[in-house]
Amino acid sequence: MLKHTINQLQAMNFYFLCTYKALSMQRPFNISPRNTLKGRHKEIYEFELPDHNIDDKVVQSFGEEWSKFHQFSQEDIDQLGEMYFDIITDEMVNERTYGFDLGCGTGRWTKVLTSRIGFMEAIDPSDAIYTADELLKNDDNVRLSRASSDRIPFDDETFDFGMSIGVLHHIPDTQKAMRNCVEKVKKGGYFYTYLYYNFEDRGFLFKTLFGIVDGVRQVVSSLSPRLKKFICDIIAIVIYMPLVLLARLFNKVGMDSIAKRIPLYFYHDQSFYIIRNDALDRFGTALEQRFSKQEVITMMKHAGLDDIVVSDGAPYWHAVGKRVR
Ligand SMILES: C[S@@+](CC[C@H](N)C(=O)[O-])C[C@H]1O[C@@H](n2cnc3c(N)ncnc32)[C@H](O)[C@@H]1O
Structure with missing residues (x-):
């Protein structure tokens, strides 16, 4: 005691x-x-x-x-x-x-x-x-x-x-x-x-893709908070997830070098919650440099x-x- x-x-x-x-x-x-x-x-x-x-x-x-x-x-x-x-x-x-x-x-x-x-x-x-x-x-x-x-x-x-x-x-x-x-x-x-x-080491195709994505960001970031969140959730599902799943697949079959070239590879081992959050972060913000x-x-x-x-x-x-x- x-x-x-x-x-x-x-x-x-x-x-x-x-x-x-x-x-x-x-x-x-x-x-x-x-x-x-x-x-x-x-x-x-x-x-x-x-x-x-x-x-x-x-x-x-x-x-x-x-x-x-x-x-x-x-x-x-x-x-x-x-x-x-x-x-x-x-x-x-x-x-x-x-x-x-x-x-x-x-x-x-x-x-x-x-x-x-x-x-x-x-x-x-x-x-x-x-x-x-x-x-x-x-x-x-x-x-x-x-x-x-x-x-x-x-x-x-x-x-x-x-x-x-x-x-x-x-x-x-x-x-x-x-x-x-x-x-x-x-x-x-x-x-x-x-x-x-700024994707300085990426090729023309990647940079063009980014230019389009950036245009989408400028539109989405001007929407009302609810609509913005809704659209960003859709983006997480229809854009992020397919690429993330593809990267996971290449990783699984041992083709890591190809997986790493896939846009959004960073998210291959992140949770869906983090992906949704980052989609809102990336597409919902009016100013990014x-x-x-x-x-x-x-x-x-x-x-x-x-x-x-x-x-x-x-x-x-x-x-x-x-x-x-
Ligand atoms: C992408 S968030 C990053 C939050 C946190 N560092 C993280 O990574 O989880 C950017 C943060 O910067 C803050 N911020 C924006 N303008 C700022 C300013 N002029 N001075 C300080 N913080 C600012 C925002 O309020 C927001 O929380």
């Missing part, structure tokens, strides 16, 4: 120490929030959104998208997380790291890092921040803010690590938004990003990063760099 009580006290002590250590990493905001919203689980600090370098329609559409797609299974998150974070080392992210996730959406990538990182500021300007509140409800080392790239509410050189995954290409001036992020990272700290690639590997590297250099590592693996391009100036 006594031993059991001592064990319980030790466990409680350990929990409080960890929580204290994580919370003591937080730095104060450098602007006062205009509001403190009550999420179901955490407080959400809401900041004034600037009227430049943000596309309001895009932000609203993501708020709608993430409120429909936020129930990722742990398996989905872990599997994709391994692909996204293949270039993140323990030196970049560990229990002493203070980080931020700009454009966190549902908070799924913050979630992947919470067990590795000291403390994380999860930031998003859209209603998605409420879904992040749900997903991250048990993570004491996360604080939620509603803010945007142009006004990240912390002093420059505050963080050891920053990330922005699948976000900067939806912001009108991607380079500026990247610089805004990197400014918040300390010299010697790291910034990680994922930006859509695409970059070559070299353009990504150049932008990262201009933002003040060096020692840049671009992953050879999908999704393309995800890259990390060290802040040098």
